[in-house]
Amino acid sequence: MLALLIPGLLFTPLALAVLCLLVNFRIGRLFSWVGIIVQVLVALGLWATVADQGGLYYDLGGWAAPLGIELRVDGLAVTFVLLTAVVASAAALHAGAYLDPRKGYQSYFWPLLWFLWAGLNGVWLAGDLFNLYVGLELISLAAVGLVALGGEAPALRAALRYLYAALLGSLGYLLAVALVYGSYGTLSLSGIAELAADHPPAPLILVLAALGLALKTALFPLHFWLPAAHGIAKSPVSALLSALVVKASFYIMARLWLEMGEQAGSIWLAQGLGALGAAGVVVGSWQAFRQSRLKMVVAYSSVAQIGYLFLLFPLSWGVATTTAELAQQGITLHLISHALAKAAMFLAAGNLILAVGNPQVSALAGVSRFLPFSLFSFGLAAVSLMGLPPSGGFVAKWLLLQASLAAGQWWWIGVLLLGSLLSALYVFRIFRASFLETGSDDPFYHPPRSLEVIPMALAVMAIGLGFVANLPLTVMALPVGGGVP
Amino acid sequence: MKLLLVLIAAVVLTVVLGQTAWQILAQPTPVDLRELVAEAMPDSGVAHPITAVLLNFRSYDTLLEIGVLVVAGMAGLSMRAVAPLEAPAMRTSDTLLQALLRWFVPFLLVLSAYLLWAGSDRSGGAFQAGAVLGATGVLLRLGGVPLDFLRPGLMLRLGLVLGFAVFLLVAVMGAIRGDMFLAYPQEWAGLLIVVIEAALTLSIAMVLVGLFAVAPAQATERDWPSREGKR
Amino acid sequence: MTPVQLYVLAGVLLCGLGFAGFLLTSHLLRKLMAFNIMGSGTFLLLVGLAQPNNTPDPVPQALVLTGIVVALAATALALVLMRRWYHLSGRTDLQGGPGD
Numbered sequence: 001m002l003a004l005l006i007p008g009l010l011f012t013p014l015a016l017a018v019l020c021l022l023v024n025f026r027i028g029r030l031f032s033w034v035g036i037i038v039q040v041l042v043a044l045g046l047w048a049t050v051a052d053q054g055g056l057y058y059d060l061g062g063w064a065a066p067l068g069i070e071l072r073v074d075g076l077a078v079t080f081v082l083l084t085a086v087v088a089s090a091a092a093l094h095a096g097a098y099l100d101p102r103k104g105y106q107s108y109f110w111p112l113l114w115f116l117w118a119g120l121n122g123v124w125l126a127g128d129l130f131n132l133y134v135g136l137e138l139i140s141l142a143a144v145g146l147v148a149l150g151g152e153a154p155a156l157r158a159a160l161r162y163l164y165a166a167l168l169g170s171l172g173y174l175l176a177v178a179l180v181y182g183s184y185g186t187l188s189l190s191g192i193a194e195l196a197a198d199h200p201p202a203p204l205i206l207v208l209a210a211l212g213l214a215l216k217t218a219l220f221p222l223h224f225w226l227p228a229a230h231g232i233a234k235s236p237v238s239a240l241l242s243a244l245v246v247k248a249s250f251y252i253m254a255r256l257w258l259e260m261g262e263q264a265g266s267i268w269l270a271q272g273l274g275a276l277g278a279a280g281v282v283v284g285s286w287q288a289f290r291q292s293r294l295k296m297v298v299a300y301s302s303v304a305q306i307g308y309l310f311l312l313f314p315l316s317w318g319v320a321t322t323t324a325e326l327a328q329q330g331i332t333l334h335l336i337s338h339a340l341a342k343a344a345m346f347l348a349a350g351n352l353i354l355a356v357g358n359p360q361v362s363a364l365a366g367v368s369r370f371l372p373f374s375l376f377s378f379g380l381a382a383v384s385l386m387g388l389p390p391s392g393g394f395v396a397k398w399l400l401l402q403a404s405l406a407a408g409q410w411w412w413i414g415v416l417l418l419g420s421l422l423s424a425l426y427v428f429r430i431f432r433a434s435f436l437e438t439g440s441d442d443p444f445y446h447p448p449r450s451l452e453v454i455p456m457a458l459a460v461m462a463i464g465l466g467f468v469a470n471l472p473l474t475v476m477a478l479p480v481g482g483g484v485p
Numbered sequence: 486m487k488l489l490l491v492l493i494a495a496v497v498l499t500v501v502l503g504q505t506a507w508q509i510l511a512q513p514t515p516v517d518l519r520e521l522v523a524e525a526m527p528d529s530g531v532a533h534p535i536t537a538v539l540l541n542f543r544s545y546d547t548l549l550e551i552g553v554l555v556v557a558g559m560a561g562l563s564m565r566a567v568a569p570l571e572a573p574a575m576r577t578s579d580t581l582l583q584a585l586l587r588w589f590v591p592f593l594l595v596l597s598a599y600l601l602w603a604g605s606d607r608s609g610g611a612f613q614a615g616a617v618l619g620a621t622g623v624l625l626r627l628g629g630v631p632l633d634f635l636r637p638g639l640m641l642r643l644g645l646v647l648g649f650a651v652f653l654l655v656a657v658m659g660a661i662r663g664d665m666f667l668a669y670p671q672e673w674a675g676l677l678i679v680v681i682e683a684a685l686t687l688s689i690a691m692v693l694v695g696l697f698a699v700a701p702a703q704a705t706e707r708d709w710p711s712r713e714g715k716r
Numbered sequence: 717m718t719p720v721q722l723y724v725l726a727g728v729l730l731c732g733l734g735f736a737g738f739l740l741t742s743h744l745l746r747k748l749m750a751f752n753i754m755g756s757g758t759f760l761l762l763v764g765l766a767q768p769n770n771t772p773d774p775v776p777q778a779l780v781l782t783g784i785v786v787a788l789a790a791t792a793l794a795l796v797l798m799r800r801w802y803h804l805s806g807r808t809d810l811q812g813g814p815g816d
Contacts, residue, residue, distance in 0.1 A: 007659075153804040164751075491740050553790075
């Protein structure tokens with residue numbers, strides 16, 4: 001079964017990218033619906049198989065690592081593959097109704113989306129450092145293309161700023177890869193992890209990779225490119241970028257840290273990354289509170305939520321194994337719940353802007369009365385972002401709280417609490433604007449039901465994650481065994 | 486202030502990187518891929534180790550890399566559909582250039598074909614051949630040859646993805662036969678690599694010429710007042 | 717000094733030079749050139765560090781070829797975006813202009 005599932009997972013997005021490039025928007029949408037079904041089924045099948053039999057290595061082209069490239073199909077990777085399938089399907093279905101098919105350039109949305117999807121799957125599964133670099137670049141260029149789609153001046157500026165930041169970040173990572181290859185003579189992550197104990201890697205490797213990937217993940221103060229890019233892009237694109245794309249570079253950083261951190265890390269690097277993350281939580285939330293445009297609020301909220309991810313480094317360095325595991329679980333759950341909630345939020349924000357015809361927060365007055373459904377999806381997603389029970393965000397923060405206590409690093413608890421408080425601040429500002437009464441007649445355009453249902457489904461999943469949080473946590477802890485028979 | 490900070494950062498990077506690189510250079514690596522490559526060469530279907538690594542051992546990298554190239558070409562084309570920005574002024578009708586083109590173009594085409602063919606046993610290959618072919622296209626374009634297939638139609642998009650599509654089909658054939666994704670049947674490996682490389686050459690050149698044709702022409706000072714008025 | 721040491725030294729210097737250039741210039745084309753200089757330095761390091769005893773290793777050479785194509789794609793895309801930005805805004809940097 002696996003012998004077909006893994007090629008299927010790699011092949012379908014790339015094949016759809018080719019097909020969708022050759023047709024117009026409407027036919028591309030039709031193809032994409034088929035592709036979504038295939039991709040979701042394959043991701044589910046892969047997840048179920050790994051949950052049942054444990055992880056494995058897959059040798060691409062039949063060449064075993066270190067000569068060839070191996071895929072590491074473990075519980076964490078397939079969980080993210082499934083998450084990608086859910087979020088990207090939602091964004092694609094939303095885009096199918098949201099984007100204007102009469103504009104010729106919109107037909108390029110589908111091939112770019114499918115290349116992005118393929119790149120994401122590639123990064124989650126990659127077991128090879130250089131392959132991760134190529135996957136990362138595929139994601140970056142597809143994302144830049146999606147931001148620039150249409151080629152209006154503000155979008156071009158955001159895309160260029162994004163592209164330059166992404167390029168510099170990738171080079172930092174590639175430099176680290178060059179140093180790794182010089183030290184070990186191999187690029188296979190599992191091979192390096194085995195060798196790291198006897199041949200400690202140079203500390204500079206992790207520092208360069210951390211700087212480069214932090215720039216791509218938009219860690220404060222390297223976040224300058226994110227708000228414009230995520231705020232200006234079309235809503236389904238913003239959802240993809242905030243929910244998945246920034247997570248890819250963080251995932252690589254985390255993988256490197258877990259394989260090499262013990263030897264090449266230091267308390268300064270770990271606490272420094274944590275401190276920048278904490279600063280990002282505070283500054284991002286505050287900036288979100290001060291924005292006048294709705295999507296910019298959501299974009300700055302991403303800067304804040306990305307900050308939490310970097311608590312992984314201090315909470316997993318120089319602490320007991322159980323504490324480190326707790327931190328990893330908390331971060332993984334935070335990543336998943338933020339992906340679902342933020343995608344829901346961007347799509348809901350897109351619907352709200354479509355309805356009121358104005359991107360300003362102040363234009364939302366009266367929305368609560370006439371568009372309660374759109375506002376409710378937004379609010380439900382916000383519950384998870386704030387970390388209120390019973391959402392997935394709550395369970396994630398709870399685990400991080402426990403990890404901070406167990407590690408004796410109580411200062412992160414303050415960050416977690418302050419972050420939740422500040423996120424409540426910017427969310428309630430939006431609610432306050434939308435609960436203002438305007439009069440008894442309904443001035444709003446009502447988006448079609450299909451547009452409204454999608455963010456709602458995502459938000460419900462973000463909340464529901466709180467109830468089934470054990471499921472992904474047990475699957476990601478499964479051991480990785482041999483290859484495909 | 487910024488100048489000082491950046492200079493300090495750059496000097497620190499250079500010094501620390503140099504120091505680390507020097508240390509790494511002094512130590513032997515625990516794994517030596519040269520031996521593994523040499524052992525696997527007879528099964529690779531080609532005689533040149535770099536080509537074997539690119540199109541067989543690490544073919545997944547190359548597949549994704551062509552994806553990156555197609556994405557760049559696509560993103561460029563998506564700009565073009567909004568407003569065709571081609572300036573006829575870019576094309577010269579210089580007689581000397583025209584005369585030179587008559588000599589150069591056939592020569593460059595032959596050179597490109599040679600590079601493609603040479604890739605199997607010495608330096609060369611799809612990328613070098615594609616770059617030369619792309620440069621030929623740019624030269625033709627500059628020389629005033631219209632190259633109609635560069636209009637944003639189906640032909641251009643087909644050319645753009647042809648190499649990628651061929652590569653992807655070969656990749657999935659491996660899985661359909663019950664082998665790994667990207668695995669070639671051993672006796673066909675050499676032929677399949679040549680087919681992939683030929684298609685890639687064409688697509689790489691297409692992406693390069695396409696992007697060249699898409700980039701808006703130089704706007705001169707004189708253009709500004711009139712364009713402001715139009716908006 | 718062996719040729720390999722020279723590669724590594726040149727690679728390190730190009731990286732530092734490109735890095736400083738990338739951050740100091742605001743003209744988009746110069747920034748892009750600085751990126752390419754830094755990229756070349758990285759590629760030199762990748763090849764140089766992998767062959768301490770002067771016998772060439774085909775794997776990093778293939779990696780560099782892949783890296784060059786990726787850098788080329790990114791550069792070409794940046795050029796198209798930049799030319800279009802210049803066409804629409806008349807600016808060679810990202811400060812000011814429409815929609816800031």
